[in-house]
Structure formats: structure tokens, C-alpha cells
Amino acid sequence: MDRLPTLRQLQHFIALSEHLHFGRAASAIHVTQSTLSASLKELEAILGAPLVDRTKRSVVLTPIGHEIAGRARLLLAEAEDLTQAAKAVRAPLSGAIRLGVIPTVAPFVLPYVLPQLRRRYPSLLLFLVEDLTERLVTSLRDGALDAALIALPFDTPGLETATLFNDPFVLAARADHPLMAGKTPSDEAVQAERLLLLRDGHCMRDHALSACGVHAPRHDDAFEATSLMTLVQMVDNGLGVTLLPQMAVARGLLKGTNLATRPLSGDAPAREIALVWRKGTLRRAEFELLGREFKALAKIK
Amino acid sequence: MDRLPTLRQLQHFIALSEHLHFGRAASAIHVTQSTLSASLKELEAILGAPLVDRTKRSVVLTPIGHEIAGRARLLLAEAEDLTQAAKAVRAPLSGAIRLGVIPTVAPFVLPYVLPQLRRRYPSLLLFLVEDLTERLVTSLRDGALDAALIALPFDTPGLETATLFNDPFVLAARADHPLMAGKTPSDEAVQAERLLLLRDGHCMRDHALSACGVHAPRHDDAFEATSLMTLVQMVDNGLGVTLLPQMAVARGLLKGTNLATRPLSGDAPAREIALVWRKGTLRRAEFELLGREFKALAKIK
DNA sequence: TCTAACTGATCGGATACATCGATGGACCGC
DNA sequence: GCGGTCCATCGATGTATCCGATCAGTTAGA
CATH class of the missing domain: 1.10.10.10 (Winged helix-like DNA-binding domain superfamily/Winged helix DNA-binding domain)
Structure with missing residues (x-):
């Protein structure tokens, strides 16, 4: 040629x-x-x-x-993949990894994992990108990222996933809210309330909706939050109730508010926190190791 | 980095x-x-x-x-893909294409297509490889081939396919064989005969079997041919009957034998001749054009 | 219209790199 | 131990890459 x-x-x-x-x-x-x-x-x-x-x-x-x-771009990413995979043979997790994380996970996992990870793998270079699942997955596919920490279920053809743990949803409302008294409220009871959610695009919105069995909610910009923090504030102001990932609650999201939580009915609806990467990468073993480390370090004590 | x-x-x-x-x-x-x-x-x-x-x-x-x-190897193949795709913008089908073809198609298509193709695209460099579907598909995937001419149905994840035409199966036996008289024989009548086939690995074997509704045939090395030519010879020697692709018959496979053919019962069971290539290649437009040319030139007049 | 600013293209020289032929050193079979 | 085979190494050489400086074309404003 x-x-x-x-x-x-x-x-x-x-x-x-x-x-x-x-x-x-x-x-x-x-x-x-x-x-x-x-x-x-x-x-x-x-x-x-x-x-x-x-x-x-x-x-x-x-x-x-x-x-x-x-x-x-893809070609270069693959070349990079090649070299990093080779280096990882001698010392895994010692090179550069570009990691994407979704906003509803990042603040509740990274602060607890990264310090220990840094201590354990001093030469690991973790580049972090926070974005919505959709864009993280796109970046993964065209080689701009190496791996991503996202929540499943999400349609991810061409990617491999390693589940880290389940993150159940809990109902959150002001402590004096009627739903907080009596026995576990039914899905119908929850749906009768004004359910506040993250704005469209956040996977947690869809996961929360399917957690309480709703599929086509009423759409109202005024009641859609842009972050979990603002969502909690809205609930605290009495604008409605919401569903939160237990992990966020355990990590102090509700500190300083009057909110209380309780489990949802049914068999603990949850989202699945997983590490994903491009199928066929040579660094698979390294990413699996990273997944195991995250799994061990992110555990809620 | x-x-x-x-x-x-x-x-x-x-x-x-x-x-x-x-x-x-x-x-x-x-x-x-x-x-x-x-x-x-x-x-x-x-x-x-x-x-x-x-x-x-x-x-x-x-x-x-x-x-x-x-x-x-894959990386190099993609780099090659890149340059060929770029060149193809100015003049499609003017670079190198490594094409795989299965043995039950090659002799009945290539001699009729290649001369015209050469005339029409003088600067096209067609490297040909004849092999079984399985290995062609593997070569495609790891970049050793650019495209392949194979028969469907065949499980080809990660590949894109462009169907060229249908190739019906016909029943072939000696002209004096009982099956050749009377009305179209049923599947059962065919299955009662000794059905000679290509040896395992040839996709045509499976396609022929499913064409007459058989799924687990008796296995006998002595009656498995290694090419269509030897298969025809075995039938001509009276060892049994067989199924042949109409295309091969139309192109003179039976010349010099005492074999006759007749249609099969049912709605013309057939295999599908298709051009396939790696999904996501930059040269897609070029391969589609190649497919159209094959389709036009391989037509049986 | 003229000018100043900015753009990408081009040129000559310095440097880094790939490649070559020749040679060295390890290993094997006899 | 000797010749043969194999890969590593060395010094020389040519080529490709890169830089700084300059050129040429375009644009916007004086």
C-alpha cells in the first residue's frame, strides 16, 4: 500500500x-x-x-x-489505550485514567474514595469530568474518556459495565409531612403528592420515576431542580416531596434541613452504581481493578 | 500524557x-x-x-x-481505513480493498464481475481472499480484511451488511433419478434420499439443510464433499442427491454431467448473497458503491 | 485609499531520528 | 572448540521534523 x-x-x-x-x-x-x-x-x-x-x-x-x-481522535485514543495497557502490566493503576462521573454520584463517592485511592496508588493520575450520563457515554465512545461512574439501568451498547453496589431510593419530605407518619406509603399515595425531581437529562430523574412506578409525570419547569442540593432546598421550603438516593442521605445531604426520609414500598427500588468502559479496551483488567477499589472504598459504614 | x-x-x-x-x-x-x-x-x-x-x-x-x-494490527488497519477513505473522496473505488469471498460464491460471481469492475475502475486494487465465512468474519473484525462477500443468514455482530440478491436452492440428482419425475417432491421425499452435502464449516451446508427443513442430519464423512465440484461428481456417480445454489447451476456447474435440477417445494428456499464490512468504517460509502456494482454486474442474464 | 493588524504559507538552518552496514557477543550443533 | 546462526550495538549518513523569521493575502478602520 x-x-x-x-x-x-x-x-x-x-x-x-x-x-x-x-x-x-x-x-x-x-x-x-x-x-x-x-x-x-x-x-x-x-x-x-x-x-x-x-x-x-x-x-x-x-x-x-x-x-x-x-x-x-478515536485512533489516538486507542494508541493511548495501548500504551497505558502496556504500562499497567508492571504497575496497575499507575498511569492516567480519564474518569467521568455523574453529578448525582460524584459528591457522595469521590470525597470518600479519592483520598484513599491516592494513598494506595500514588502514581495514578485520575482526570475527572462531571457530566450527565448521555454525554459521558458519548465521550467514552469517541475516546475522550477511559471510564465512567454512572447509574444503571441505562442503555450502553458498546460498553462493558461492572456493578459496584445498589443505591436504594428513599422518600424524602419535611418531617411534619403527612406521608412521614403511619405505615409505609403506597406508590399511589406518593404520586398524589407534588413530586419534585431533577430536571430532564439527569438519569436520576428517570430512575426515581420508575422507582415509584410513574412513567409520564406532569412536566413543570418551575419544580425541576438542577442539583440534589437545590432539590432538597425546594422540599425543605415545602414545595413538595421527592425521592433521594440513600447514598446521598447517608453522606449528609439533609444536614441542616427539616427533612426526614423513609423507605419506599415494594422491594427496595434502587439504582445501580456501576463503572463502565469501552468494550474491547486493552486496559480492561485495570478498570476492573479500579472498580473493585471503588466498591471497597465507597462502602457506606 | x-x-x-x-x-x-x-x-x-x-x-x-x-x-x-x-x-x-x-x-x-x-x-x-x-x-x-x-x-x-x-x-x-x-x-x-x-x-x-x-x-x-x-x-x-x-x-x-x-x-x-x-x-x-487493528490500529494499523484503522489508519489504513482512514487514508483510503480520504482518497475515496476524490475518486471512489480507486484504492486498495481487501475482499474476502466464500468458496461457494467465488467461482460463480468473480469471473463475471471482476473483468467489468476492472474496466470501470482501473485504479481499484482488489485483493482477494477465499475462505469460509467464519474466518472471513474474524479477519474482517481484526482488520485483516476490508469487506467480504458471504451468504446470509449468518450471525455477524459488529458488521454491516448490504444484500446483493437471493440465491435459491434447487434439488439436483441424476436425470434418471425417481425424484426427477412426477410433481415437485416434498421435503419428506427429499429427506428420504441420501442427501450429500459440503463438509461442515461451509455455510452452504447449513443453508441447504434449513432449505429443506432438516436440522440434525446423519453425519458421514464419506459423503461430505469439500467443494461444489466434488459434490456434483459424487451425485453424478449415483451416491445420492443434493441441493445446489441456482447461481452455480446457471453458471454451468453441471456442464458435462448427467444431473438435472428442479425447484424445491415451498416458497423458494434461498440463501442471501451479501457484502459485509466492519461497522463504523469511514469507507462505508465506498463499500456500498462496491455492493451496488456487484449487484448490477453479478445479475444472471 | 492607505495602513496596521492578523492570518496562514514558506524558507533556511538546526536538530532529532530512522536507517544502514559492519561488528560484537551469546548460544547452539557438530 | 569451531563454524554458524541469531540478536544487540555502534558509528555514519541521510531524512524528517521543528523552529524563527519572513512573506503574502485578507480585513477593518483611519
């Missing part, structure tokens, strides 16, 4: 595709603009197709350039 | 992993042994792990080396 592009050339192109500006892209990857320009020219020669359109004052990716950029 | 291996280093390592001999691997990829040695040493330094064990007189891959080799 014929000449292949260099990984370095692909890195250069990716930088350019992200900055759409030779100078800035160049300095971002610590080369000069002239180097980047030459490198890109060479890459275009090898590929035999124009990747960027510099006719105007601004740099624009051509359609094929856009495709190539996406694929190049 | 830190330094990535070079694609060239990976190529060198792959060559070594295939030859398990520095000298031969080096000459196979047209470099000197010293170059290969240095290149591999550098690669091991970058990856921080030994890839081959040269303690004994022979070169052996370490476990991690084995893993890395497999992944490196």
Missing part, C-alpha cells in the same frame, strides 16, 4: 480541528504555527484530500476533514 | 510477531535487521513493557506482547 499518516500529524490536525485557528492550535500543543502548517500540508498530501478550507479569514473543516478528525 | 508509539514501530512489531524472527521479519518489510532491533527496543521503552522474550534461541511474544500485537 502507500504511506500512512503519522500519529503526530493526526494530533496536529485534531488540535487544529478543535481550535480552528493555526496559531492557537499550535501553541496549545506546544509547537509553532509554521510547524503546524507544514504538518497539516503534509497530512493533506498523504491523504490526498483537503481537510480544512482556509479560503476565508477563518479556518473551516471540510466534510471529509470532519470525518477524519473524528476518526483520528 | 507521555510519548506515543509510532505507527511505523507498530508495523515493525507486527512483522516481528508474524515471523518471530528478526532477520526474516526485517526483510519482509524491507528494512535491515538492525533497524528492526532498534525500533523494537524503542517501542518497548515507550510502552515500558517487554514485548518479546529473546532469552531462548527463538523469539517468543510475551503475553502483553501478544495483546499489543493484536491491537496494533
Whole structure:
């Protein structure tokens, strides 16, 4: 066959595709603009197709350039995967891992796990990204992340999952709320209340809904919180009741409020906290180890 | 992060992993042994792990080396995919395509399609590999092939398929065979005969069996042919009857024999000839075009 | 229209790197 | 122990990469 592009050339192109500006892209990857320009020219020669359109004052990716950029990113991620996997043979969890975590998990797990993890694996470089499941999964797939801590059930084709533990939902309301008295309230009783939830996009919203058997709730922006903290505040202000992950409660989410909690009816509806990664990665053994560490360290005592 | 291996280093390592001999691997990829040695040493330094064990007189891959080799092959294939996809933008079907074809299709399609294809796309480089479906699919997945011409149904996760046409099965027996007289024989009548088949591993065997409703046939090595040609000879020698793809008959498989054919009962049981490729390849558009060309050129007039 | 600012392309020189041929050193079979 | 095979190493050489400086084209404002 014929000449292949260099990984370095692909890195250069990716930088350019992200900055759409030779100078800035160049300095971002610590080369000069002239180097980047030459490198890109060479890459275009090898590929035999124009990747960027510099006719105007601004740099624009051509359609094929856009495709190539996406694929190049994946290619580089796989190369990175390769090297990290090789390094992990000598000393697992000693390289860089880019980890995504969802917002309804991060504050209740990371502060308890990371310090110990750091102590145990001093050379582990954990890059953290907090975002919604949907975007974490996308990032995983196109190689921008190595692993993610998310809540299941969630449709994750192409990913492997390792369950860490179950996180049951509990009903939370003001301590003086009628639902807090008497025997465990039924799903119907809960649904009769104004149920406050996180805004759409948070997987916990869907998990909470299915936990109490609701599927198409009334939609009202005014009563949708953007974080568990604000959700709790809203309930504390008497705007309604809500469902919370037990883990959050155990880790002090309700401190300073008048909220009380009680179990839900049925067989302890819960979400499943899991570590996920790209199927087929060479670093699988390392991620499984990371999962076991999280499982051991995140345990609620 | 830190330094990535070079694609060239990976190529060198792959060559070594295939030859398990520095000298031969080096000459196979047209470099000197010293170059290969240095290149591999550098690669091991970058990856921080030994890839081959040269303690004994022979070169052996370490476990991690084995893993890395497999992944490196895939990485290289994707890089190749990238460049070919880029080139295809200017002129589709003008680069190299490594195409696998199953033995029960190759002789009846390729001679009719390739000459015209060559005429229409003079710069297309079609590397052909004839093998059983199972191995073609494996080669596709780990990047040793770009596309394959196979028969469905076949379980092909991770692959995309484009159906070219249906290829019905017909009953074939000596012209003086009782089954050849009277009305269309039932499945039961066929099953009562000695049904000769291709040996296990050929997908056509399974397709033929399901075509006449048999699922667990009597197994007898003596009556299993290794190619359609020998199968036909066995039937011509009066050893039994068989099922043949109509395409093969139309292309003269029975020439010079005393065999006759007739349709099977039921709604024309058939296999499906399809072009398949790795899901997510950048060259999808090109392979779809190749599929359309095959479809048009392979038509039986 | 002219100018100043900014963009990416290009050039020449320095440096790093891959590659080569030759040689060294370990290991084996005879 | 001797010749043969194998991989590692060394020094030389050519090539690719990168940098700083400069050029050329575009834009916005004076």
C-alpha cells in the first residue's frame, strides 16, 4: 500500500480541528504555527484530500476533514489505550485514567474514595469530568474518556459495565409531612403528592420515576431542580416531596434541613452504581481493578 | 500524557510477531535487521513493557506482547481505513480493498464481475481472499480484511451488511433419478434420499439443510464433499442427491454431467448473497458503491 | 485609499531520528 | 572448540521534523 499518516500529524490536525485557528492550535500543543502548517500540508498530501478550507479569514473543516478528525481522535485514543495497557502490566493503576462521573454520584463517592485511592496508588493520575450520563457515554465512545461512574439501568451498547453496589431510593419530605407518619406509603399515595425531581437529562430523574412506578409525570419547569442540593432546598421550603438516593442521605445531604426520609414500598427500588468502559479496551483488567477499589472504598459504614 | 508509539514501530512489531524472527521479519518489510532491533527496543521503552522474550534461541511474544500485537494490527488497519477513505473522496473505488469471498460464491460471481469492475475502475486494487465465512468474519473484525462477500443468514455482530440478491436452492440428482419425475417432491421425499452435502464449516451446508427443513442430519464423512465440484461428481456417480445454489447451476456447474435440477417445494428456499464490512468504517460509502456494482454486474442474464 | 493588524504559507538552518552496514557477543550443533 | 546462526550495538549518513523569521493575502478602520 502507500504511506500512512503519522500519529503526530493526526494530533496536529485534531488540535487544529478543535481550535480552528493555526496559531492557537499550535501553541496549545506546544509547537509553532509554521510547524503546524507544514504538518497539516503534509497530512493533506498523504491523504490526498483537503481537510480544512482556509479560503476565508477563518479556518473551516471540510466534510471529509470532519470525518477524519473524528476518526483520528478515536485512533489516538486507542494508541493511548495501548500504551497505558502496556504500562499497567508492571504497575496497575499507575498511569492516567480519564474518569467521568455523574453529578448525582460524584459528591457522595469521590470525597470518600479519592483520598484513599491516592494513598494506595500514588502514581495514578485520575482526570475527572462531571457530566450527565448521555454525554459521558458519548465521550467514552469517541475516546475522550477511559471510564465512567454512572447509574444503571441505562442503555450502553458498546460498553462493558461492572456493578459496584445498589443505591436504594428513599422518600424524602419535611418531617411534619403527612406521608412521614403511619405505615409505609403506597406508590399511589406518593404520586398524589407534588413530586419534585431533577430536571430532564439527569438519569436520576428517570430512575426515581420508575422507582415509584410513574412513567409520564406532569412536566413543570418551575419544580425541576438542577442539583440534589437545590432539590432538597425546594422540599425543605415545602414545595413538595421527592425521592433521594440513600447514598446521598447517608453522606449528609439533609444536614441542616427539616427533612426526614423513609423507605419506599415494594422491594427496595434502587439504582445501580456501576463503572463502565469501552468494550474491547486493552486496559480492561485495570478498570476492573479500579472498580473493585471503588466498591471497597465507597462502602457506606 | 507521555510519548506515543509510532505507527511505523507498530508495523515493525507486527512483522516481528508474524515471523518471530528478526532477520526474516526485517526483510519482509524491507528494512535491515538492525533497524528492526532498534525500533523494537524503542517501542518497548515507550510502552515500558517487554514485548518479546529473546532469552531462548527463538523469539517468543510475551503475553502483553501478544495483546499489543493484536491491537496494533487493528490500529494499523484503522489508519489504513482512514487514508483510503480520504482518497475515496476524490475518486471512489480507486484504492486498495481487501475482499474476502466464500468458496461457494467465488467461482460463480468473480469471473463475471471482476473483468467489468476492472474496466470501470482501473485504479481499484482488489485483493482477494477465499475462505469460509467464519474466518472471513474474524479477519474482517481484526482488520485483516476490508469487506467480504458471504451468504446470509449468518450471525455477524459488529458488521454491516448490504444484500446483493437471493440465491435459491434447487434439488439436483441424476436425470434418471425417481425424484426427477412426477410433481415437485416434498421435503419428506427429499429427506428420504441420501442427501450429500459440503463438509461442515461451509455455510452452504447449513443453508441447504434449513432449505429443506432438516436440522440434525446423519453425519458421514464419506459423503461430505469439500467443494461444489466434488459434490456434483459424487451425485453424478449415483451416491445420492443434493441441493445446489441456482447461481452455480446457471453458471454451468453441471456442464458435462448427467444431473438435472428442479425447484424445491415451498416458497423458494434461498440463501442471501451479501457484502459485509466492519461497522463504523469511514469507507462505508465506498463499500456500498462496491455492493451496488456487484449487484448490477453479478445479475444472471 | 492607505495602513496596521492578523492570518496562514514558506524558507533556511538546526536538530532529532530512522536507517544502514559492519561488528560484537551469546548460544547452539557438530 | 569451531563454524554458524541469531540478536544487540555502534558509528555514519541521510531524512524528517521543528523552529524563527519572513512573506503574502485578507480585513477593518483611519
